[in-house]
Amino acid sequence: MKLLRIAMFVLAVLLGGCKPSGPQTLKPAAYGTQIVEVSGGKQWAQVGSALPQPVVLQVNSADGNPVTGALVVFHGNGLEFNPPQTLTDSSGQVTVSVQLGFNPGDFQVIAETPKSGGGNATVNLREIALGYEQAVGKAVNDKYCIRCHDPESTPERVSNHDNLSPAPHQFTDGATLNRISDADLTNMIAHGGPALGKSPQMPAYAATLKPAEIKAVLSYIRSIADPPYQAPGVKYGK
Ligand code: HEC
Structure with missing residues (x-):
């Protein structure tokens, strides 16, 4: 047994010795600009x-x-x-x-x-x-919102987006959604489009979703915004 262990040790050293030390850089065969x-x-x-x-x-x-x-x-x-x-x-x-x-x-x-x-x-x-809250928000989106807010259909889900007028915005649409306050978005998700003078085709979710789930979906919307969402009052150093 001892001999076997020594033999394996020697083998490990030999094999290990063949590996390059440190990260090896591949050699380019051509260069681009x-x-x-x-x-x-x-x-x-x-x-x-x-x-x-x-x-x-x-x-x-x-x-x-x-x-x-x-x-x-x-x-x-x-x-x-x-x-x-x-x-x-x-x-x-x-x-x-x-x-x-x-x-x-x-x-x-x-x-x-x-x-x-x-x-x-x-x-x-x-x-x-x-993060955790945003992942909860994504799950809410995938279950309730995506069929109207995402124009793309998948094999499991046919998008309803193109049947709606005015068309809802994609949640990545930071240019539009970053300008709407947390309070207004929360209000609209809870009480539907008419709460903000918008289309009644945007349903009210206060009876379906818990306040924490509405907060989570809002957090998800903020995190995926493009351009990125910057909370009011927060100054980022450049
Ligand atoms: C049956 C389709 C439908 C579903 C489901 C739906 N929405 Fe909407 N939503 C709309 C429509 C239509 C508007 C556009 C209203 C307008 O501009 O008058 C809208 C607007 C919004 C807006 C305002 C920004 C925008 O796109 O104009 C937010 C925020 C929003 N929805 C969030 C949600 C969330 C969160 C869910 C899921 C919990 C959800 N919606 C589910 C149809 C839907």
């Missing part, structure tokens, strides 16, 4: 979980053509990337899955590609981690 988002920005998921869709980026040359074999390295405070770096495929693209950190709020995905003349081209994407 620009990196752009294909898809995957502005997604949200509960803190600590993976984003529902991967992030897909593309490296282009100066003349706008995709570059194969360019190195892309991902960074982001509190984020985990799989893989953390990779080379672009034959269509000039890379695909990475992103795991969110444990603080609710905004995260930045930063992707860099080295340019042939030196320096890096970068692209930044915003991703959103929902």
Whole structure:
């Protein structure tokens, strides 16, 4: 038994010794001048979980053509990337899955590609981690609100959005919703459109949802707003 343990120890050291020490950088086969988002920005998921869709980026040359074999390295405070770096495929693209950190709020995905003349081209994407209350709010939205407020249909749910006039806004529509106060939004969700002089097609939820659920859905709406919602009175340093 002892001999076996020694043998395994030696084997482990040998195998371990073959691994490169520290993070190894892949060698680019080509260089681009620009990196752009294909898809995957502005997604949200509960803190600590993976984003529902991967992030897909593309490296282009100066003349706008995709570059194969360019190195892309991902960074982001509190984020985990799989893989953390990779080379672009034959269509000039890379695909990475992103795991969110444990603080609710905004995260930045930063992707860099080295340019042939030196320096890096970068692209930044915003991703959103929902805290507990916001995740409760998302569940309320998925159950009650999304069928009217999201124009997209899925196999499980046919959107009612295009039958409504005036059309309700998507909850990501910060340009519209950021201007309406918490009090007014709460009032409208609880007592329906007419409470704010709006369409009676916006139902009243005071009898269906608990006040905490209305607060949660409002918190969810605020967290996914694009542009981001800034609570009145809060000043952000630049
Ligand atoms: C049956 C369709 C329907 C459902 C379900 C619905 N809404 Fe609405 N909602 C509307 C319509 C229509 C308006 C637009 C009213 C207007 O502009 O006159 C609206 C407006 C709103 C507004 C004001 C901003 C905007 O889009 O104009 C908020 C906030 C809102 N709804 C929240 C919710 C929440 C939260 C839920 C789920 C708890 C929900 N709605 C469910 C139809 C719906």
